[in-house]
Amino acid sequence: MKQNILKVHPADNVLVALADLQANEQVTYQDKTYAVKELIPAKHKFAIVDIPEGGEIIMYGVLVGKAQSPIPVGGLISTANVKHAANSFLTGQSHTDWHKPDISKWEGKTFNGYHREDGSVGTANYWLVVPMVFCENRNIEVLQEALVKPLGYGRKKTYEIKAQELIGKIKAGAEIDEVLYTEIGSDTNQNAGNKVFPNVDGIKFLTHTGGCGGTRQDSSALCGLLAGYITHPNVAGATVLSLGCQNAEVKTLQEEINKRSPEFNKPLYILDQQKTGKEADLMELAIRQTLAGLMQANQHSRKPAPLSKLTIGLECGGSDGFSGISANPAIGYTSDLLVAMGGSVILAEFPELCGVEQNLIDRCVDKSKADRFADLVRTYSQRAEEAGSGFYMNPSPGNIKDGLITDAIKSAGAAKKGGTSPVADVLDYPEKVTQPGLNLLCTPGNDVESTTAEVGSGANIVLFTTGLGTPTGNPIAPVVKIATNTALYNRMSDIIDINTGTIVEGDETIEQAGERILDYVVKVASGEIEVHAVRHGQDDFIPWKRGVSL
Incomplete structure (x- = not known):
C-alpha cells in the first residue's frame, strides 16, 4: 500500500497529507498511529505532537511558524491557528563540504548549441x-x-480561427447554446x-x-x-x-x-x-x-558543446503543498548534477528564501559572499516592511489554499530547487553570472519578473516548477514547465512539459526524477524538443523596478 502521509525531515513536528484524510481517520507513520481530528486536505499538514499557543511549527527541519492557539495531535495546521515565523541568521564560518552526485552517466555528454565568440553557447538563436x-x-x-x-x-492557426468560425455561426443565425457548446476546429499551432x-x-x-x-x-x-x-x-x-x-x-x-x-x-x-x-x-x-x-x-548553426556550457535558471510559480516534496527537490538534484559537471545554476526569488537564509549563508564559498547575501536579504526585507508589507505576505491565495500557509513553509520548499552544492556567487539584479556553480540572484518572487531576471543574468534554459499551473515563458530562453502532481500534469498537459507527481505516488525517487529532467534538458538545449511555452509563443518579459515586489 502506498503511503498517504509523509514526514519531510526527521525534526518536523507535522506530517504532510499526500491524499485527503477524513476526520477521525487513523493513520500510521513509522510505527506510530495518529487520530486525525478533522479533514486534512491533500498537501496540508497536521500536528504529530500537542503544540501549545506560541509553540513552534517545524517543517523541513526549520522554524516555519508559531501557533496562535493550541493545536492538538492530529489537528490541521492552518492560517487560523498558525502565523509566520522564521529563524534569524548570522554570517560566520562556511560549511562547503559537499558530497557530489555520481555524474558518470553524463561523462562526455554534449548538447548541440550555438557557439558565440565570447565562449558562451546558446540553446537557441x-x-x-x-x-x-x-x-x-x-x-x-x-x-x-x-x-x-x-x-x-x-502561427498558421490561432484562436482567431476559432473565433472566426463561431462568428460565422452567429451570422448564420446560430442559437446561444450552439455558440456555447458546439465543437470547433483545433489549433494546430504550426x-x-x-x-x-x-x-x-x-x-x-x-x-x-x-x-x-x-x-x-x-x-x-x-x-x-x-x-x-x-x-x-x-x-x-x-x-x-x-x-x-x-x-x-x-x-x-x-x-x-x-x-x-x-x-x-x-x-x-x-x-x-x-x-x-x-x-x-x-x-x-x-x-x-x-x-x-x-x-x-x-x-550560425548548432554544434556540439559540453554540458558545462549550460546555465539553468531555477524558478517556481503557482506553488502547492507538494512543490517542496516533488518538483523542487527533483530539479535541486538536476542542479547538483549540472554543478558537478562544471555548469551554472541560478536560484533567485529572495522573498521565498525567508527562513532558510542560514543554510545558504553556511554554504557560501567565502565570507564576502555570505555577507553580501545577508545584506541583500535584510535590505529587501526592510524595504518591504517600510512599504507596509513584508515577506510574510508573499504566499498567494492559491498557495495558501494548497497548503503553503506561511512564507517560511513556502520558502523552505522553494529553496530545495538549489540542491545542496556550495554557493559560488551572490548577485544583485541585473548582474551577470560569471561563476560556475550555484549562484544566488536577488529578484522578487513574482514569476515573470524573476524569470525575466534569471534569463537576463545568463540562464539559457529555465526549469519552472508549478503545483497549480501557469503558462509563463520567456522570449529567448526555453522555460520547461514541471508539475508537482500528476493531476495537474493531466489537467494542463498543453502547457506542462514534465510530471514529478511520480515522486509523491512512490513510483520514482527524487534522484531518478532529477536525472530524467536533465536528460530532457539536454534534448531541449539541442533543439530536439520544443517546450510548450515556446510552442505557444509565451514571451513574458517584465523588468523589475526596484520597489517592493514580492
Whole structure:
C-alpha cells in the first residue's frame, strides 16, 4: 500500500497529507498511529505532537511558524491557528563540504548549441528588437506586424480561427447554446510557412513600461537587463529603438553591454527617432537593418558543446503543498548534477528564501559572499516592511489554499530547487553570472519578473516548477514547465512539459526524477524538443523596478 502521509525531515513536528484524510481517520507513520481530528486536505499538514499557543511549527527541519492557539495531535495546521515565523541568521564560518552526485552517466555528454565568440553557447538563436523607452512600444509593435508573418514565424492557426468560425455561426443565425457548446476546429499551432532564415529560431519583440519617468536607478537597471538580453548566448544580435531624450540613455546601455561582454561584436543596430526624424524613415531603416542582421544570424548553426556550457535558471510559480516534496527537490538534484559537471545554476526569488537564509549563508564559498547575501536579504526585507508589507505576505491565495500557509513553509520548499552544492556567487539584479556553480540572484518572487531576471543574468534554459499551473515563458530562453502532481500534469498537459507527481505516488525517487529532467534538458538545449511555452509563443518579459515586489 502506498503511503498517504509523509514526514519531510526527521525534526518536523507535522506530517504532510499526500491524499485527503477524513476526520477521525487513523493513520500510521513509522510505527506510530495518529487520530486525525478533522479533514486534512491533500498537501496540508497536521500536528504529530500537542503544540501549545506560541509553540513552534517545524517543517523541513526549520522554524516555519508559531501557533496562535493550541493545536492538538492530529489537528490541521492552518492560517487560523498558525502565523509566520522564521529563524534569524548570522554570517560566520562556511560549511562547503559537499558530497557530489555520481555524474558518470553524463561523462562526455554534449548538447548541440550555438557557439558565440565570447565562449558562451546558446540553446537557441534569436534576433531581438527592443525599445529603450516605453514611448517606442508602438514602433516595436508595428515592426512586429511587418516582419513576423512574412518571415515565416507566424502561427498558421490561432484562436482567431476559432473565433472566426463561431462568428460565422452567429451570422448564420446560430442559437446561444450552439455558440456555447458546439465543437470547433483545433489549433494546430504550426508555423505559417517556411522560414526565410532556417537557422534563426525567431525574431523577438520586447516591450516594457520603463526607461523614463521613474527613478534613474530603475532606468539604469533596465539598461543592464537589456544588455543582458542583447549579450545573451541565445541571441545573435539586436535592433534597438531609442526616442532620444529618455533616462535610459544609449550610452548607459553600451556601458552595460561592455561590462558583460568587453569584446562584444554581435550585429547591433541602434536607431534614434528624434535624430532620424520622420516615422516612415525610422521604420524603413529599422526594417532594412533588422533584415541585414537576420542574414548574419542565419550563418550560425548548432554544434556540439559540453554540458558545462549550460546555465539553468531555477524558478517556481503557482506553488502547492507538494512543490517542496516533488518538483523542487527533483530539479535541486538536476542542479547538483549540472554543478558537478562544471555548469551554472541560478536560484533567485529572495522573498521565498525567508527562513532558510542560514543554510545558504553556511554554504557560501567565502565570507564576502555570505555577507553580501545577508545584506541583500535584510535590505529587501526592510524595504518591504517600510512599504507596509513584508515577506510574510508573499504566499498567494492559491498557495495558501494548497497548503503553503506561511512564507517560511513556502520558502523552505522553494529553496530545495538549489540542491545542496556550495554557493559560488551572490548577485544583485541585473548582474551577470560569471561563476560556475550555484549562484544566488536577488529578484522578487513574482514569476515573470524573476524569470525575466534569471534569463537576463545568463540562464539559457529555465526549469519552472508549478503545483497549480501557469503558462509563463520567456522570449529567448526555453522555460520547461514541471508539475508537482500528476493531476495537474493531466489537467494542463498543453502547457506542462514534465510530471514529478511520480515522486509523491512512490513510483520514482527524487534522484531518478532529477536525472530524467536533465536528460530532457539536454534534448531541449539541442533543439530536439520544443517546450510548450515556446510552442505557444509565451514571451513574458517584465523588468523589475526596484520597489517592493514580492
